[in-house]
Amino acid sequence: MQKTAKLALADGSVFTGTAFGADGEVHGEVVFNTSMTGYQEILTDPSYCGQIVTMTYPQIGNYGIAPEDIESGGIALQGFIVRELCEIPSNYRSTQTLDEYLKAAGVIGLQGIDTRALVRKIRTSGAMTGVLSTVDLDDESLVKKAQSSPQLVGQDLVSKVLPAEAREWDEGLHPLAHSSSTHSLSGKSITNMAEGEDQAESNYHIVAIDYGMKWNIPRHLKQLGCRVTILPGNCTAEDVLAFNPDGVFLSNGPGDPEPLTYAIETIRNLMGKVPIFGICLGHQLLGLACGCKTFKLKFGHRGANQPVLNHDTKQVEITSQNHGFAIDPETMPDDVEVTHTNMNDDTVAGLRHKTHAAFSVQYHPEASAGPHDSHYLFKQFFDSICQTRVSS
Numbered sequence: 525m526q527k528t529a530k531l532a533l534a535d536g537s538v539f540t541g542t543a544f545g546a547d548g549e550v551h552g553e554v555v556f557n558t559s560m561t562g563y564q565e566i567l568t569d570p571s572y573c574g575q576i577v578t579m580t581y582p583q584i585g586n587y588g589i590a591p592e593d594i595e596s597g598g599i600a601l602q603g604f605i606v607r608e609l610c611e612i613p614s615n616y617r618s619t620q621t622l623d624e625y626l627k628a629a630g631v632i633g634l635q636g637i638d639t640r641a642l643v644r645k646i647r648t649s650g651a652m653t654g655v656l657s658t659v660d661l662d663d664e665s666l667v668k669k670a671q672s673s674p675q676l677v678g679q680d681l682v683s684k685v686l687p688a689e690a691r692e693w694d695e696g697l698h699p700l701a702h703s704s705s706t707h708s709l710s711g712k713s714i715t716n717m718a719e720g721e722d723q724a725e726s727n728y729h730i731v732a733i734d735y736g737m738k739w740n741i742p743r744h745l746k747q748l749g750c751r752v753t754i755l756p757g758n759c760t761a762e763d764v765l766a767f768n769p770d771g772v773f774l775s776n777g778p779g780d781p782e783p784l785t786y787a788i789e790t791i792r793n794l795m796g797k798v799p800i801f802g803i804c805l806g807h808q809l810l811g812l813a814c815g816c817k818t819f820k821l822k823f824g825h826r827g828a829n830q831p832v833l834n835h836d837t838k839q840v841e842i843t844s845q846n847h848g849f850a851i852d853p854e855t856m857p858d859d860v861e862v863t864h865t866n867m868n869d870d871t872v873a874g875l876r877h878k879t880h881a882a883f884s885v886q887y888h889p890e891a892s893a894g895p896h897d898s899h900y901l902f903k904q905f906f907d908s909i910c911q912t913r914v915s916s
């Protein structure tokens with residue numbers, strides 16, 4: 525028998541549909557993602573911690589769940605909303621339906637609502653807090669709860685998703701993830717990433733600081749032929765330097781970057797000592813460590829077709845994105861420059877320090893899911909590691 529679920533927003537609107545996944549009640553910031561594929565990677569991206577995610581693509585679940593496609597140890601988002609759930613997936617890699625997956629993970633799903641109307645509301649009014657419930661179906665009570673649930677701004681959500689301890693990462697890219705443009709088709713190494721250098725020959729060591737990292741990032745770092753050590757996002761600069769790394773990577777992660785003062789301090793103490801590359805939250809934290817400020821976007825960028833202009837090459841990259849905050853260019857000090865711009869709204873999509881080897885992007889070159897246009901950034905990081913080693 526079908527069970528009712530409801531989503532109430534802080535502006536008083538209520539959407540009634542059918543429940544799938546687990547039963548219960550959650551609150552969170554309601555956001556939308558425009559990707560046509562990649563729902564499994566979205567579900568397991570820790571950056572969605574504290575959020576209820578709506579997919580704009582009308583049918584979700586049609587290729588099921590494949591264990592190789594997870595991006596972290598579990599699902600960090602609060603709830604998942606689709607127009608239509610596909611209950612009979614067709615995919616030789618699938619081991620479970622989306623419904624079964626959410627049930628097992630204890631995550632509430634809602635389907636059968638007008639997701640276009642919901643998205644238009646968010647686009648017009650901005651991301652809002654909401655409550656998703658299968659247990660309380662009283663509109664008035666749900667709206668009250670939505671209005672009194674906490675805002676994302678000012679919260680440290682990284683502490684909820686960072687790993688408990690350090691570990692080594694040994695997995696390279698999945699053979700299916702190799703693109704012909706940047707990776708050798710033998711699946712052995714990234715031939716043109718390190719100018720023909722074979723994976724096994726590099727002895728560089730990268731420390732990746734994990735604020736809720738998507739696993740396709742260390743897969744890419746490993747594919748560069750480097751030793752990869754992952755440290756929890758609350759590590760100090762001394763913890764990092766104790767490994768004597770050749771490069772430091774700053775990961776993606778959930779929520780507002782400004783409250784993460786411990787992470788900003790660590791990065792500030794690493795700058796100038798070791799090459800740094802940051803993605804998404806890592807980009808925002810690098811910017812904050814350089815003296816920039818961040819602000820909250822009206823409804824954020826979440827999807828797999830965001831156009832970004834590379835100022836060096838004048839080329840446009842189509843990128844995968846998931847963020848609700850951005851660097852304020854007005855606050856950028858003189859020793860920092862913008863390298864990439866989001867062409868939809870002219871927000872900062874990449875920056876670099878003019879004197880230290882440190883650069884970052886607001887988007888996701890590891891894709892997963894999404895286009896592979898920006899894979900070159902991993903090579904750029906590798907090159908800056910090589911150059912620093914040669915000149916030191």
Ligand SMILES: NC(=O)CC[C@H](N)C(=O)O
Nearest residue numbers: 776777779804805848849
């Ligand atoms: N994917 C991410 O790292 C997101 C960064 C940050 N939490 C934001 O929403 O802007």
